Amino acid sequence: MHQSEMSSTESNSFSDRGHLLTEQVNSASQQLDQLSSLEIVDLCNREDQKTISAIAAAREPLAAAIEMTATALRRGGRLFYVGAGTSGRLGVLDAAECPPTFCTHPDQVQGIIAGGAGALVRSSEALEDIEDDGMEAIAMHKITQRDVVVGITAGGTTPYVHGAIKAARQRGAKTVFIACVPAEQVAAQADVDIRLLVGPEVLAGSTRLKAGTVTKMALNILSTGVMVKLGKVYGNRMIDVSVTNTKLRDRALRILCDLTDLDRATAETWLDKSGQRVKLTLLMYWGQLEVAAAEQVLAAHQGDLRQALASLSLG
Incomplete structure (x- = not known):
């Protein structure tokens, strides 16, 4: 400095x-x-x-x-x-x-x-x-x-x-x-x-x-x-994107489809289930967790997805 x-x-x-x-x-x-x-x-x-x-x-x-x-x-x-x-x-x-x-x-x-x-x-x-x-x-x-x-x-x-x-x-x-x-x-x-x-x-x-x-x-x-x-990026994807309009929802779905094997329709179901939170959706899908459990794991790792996945031996 x-x-x-x-x-x-x-x-x-x-x-x-x-x-x-x-x-x-x-x-x-x-x-x-x-x-x-x-x-x-x-x-x-x-x-x-x-x-x-x-x-x-x-x-x-x-x-x-x-x-x-x-x-x-x-x-x-x-x-x-x-x-x-x-x-x-x-x-x-x-x-x-x-x-x-x-x-x-x-x-x-x-x-x-x-x-x-x-x-x-x-x-x-x-x-x-x-x-x-x-x-x-x-x-x-x-x-x-x-x-x-x-x-x-x-x-x-x-x-x-x-x-x-x-x-x-x-x-x-x-x-x-x-x-x-x-x-x-x-x-x-x-x-x-x-x-x-x-x-x-x-x-x-x-x-x-x-x-x-x-x-x-x-x-x-x-x-x-x-x-x-701060863990708001996974790879080079904005996994904390705010899904507030059609463009950003489309981006969120493309991120999910690109990072997983989900098709768009299934990705929409998972995204809706998570409350439009891409990071949480990824943790729920990869960890096969319900919303509350995924939220707890993320909170325990200050919102860092990689650390959360590692704690589940998925990283």
């Missing part, structure tokens, strides 16, 4: 951001306004390749964040993403996608954005400058030492995010800092420090581009990795 410090002098200099990597001018796009549409596509595509390298360079802190967060959630903690503007929206999006994908409780993974829900659809960038608001958001969500707070800020300077990280640490929570600038440009105090260095944007300073893309990639990896560690 990586730690860095932010001095009060650095905090007060956030108004001068011209030196930041995310604010610099990209020499490859100097003639952007003179390019053809196809040339614009090709340029953006070439620049976007840098997101892959940035993720690879951050592999170790990303893995550390997965381990730390999985441990916290396994102990009953929660995961919070905190950001403003594009960064905040990406955090809210990742949090919102966890319940349907992994059947998590809506409170387990949450997104906090400066300006609240209204900022999701209408720009409220001025609100990112208020550090106290970030601190108040942490208090409002009653964050404790069991939780993990991930601060997301492309340029690394957002006072709202730094306030949230500061307040979370004061409450004993674990913290992660994600930024697209090197630590020597903007330092931060966090248990895990993730730097996604994609370089200057095609459109100077527009961090909804490469910085936004690489941030989405990092959050995808973080939340997916955590859920894998």
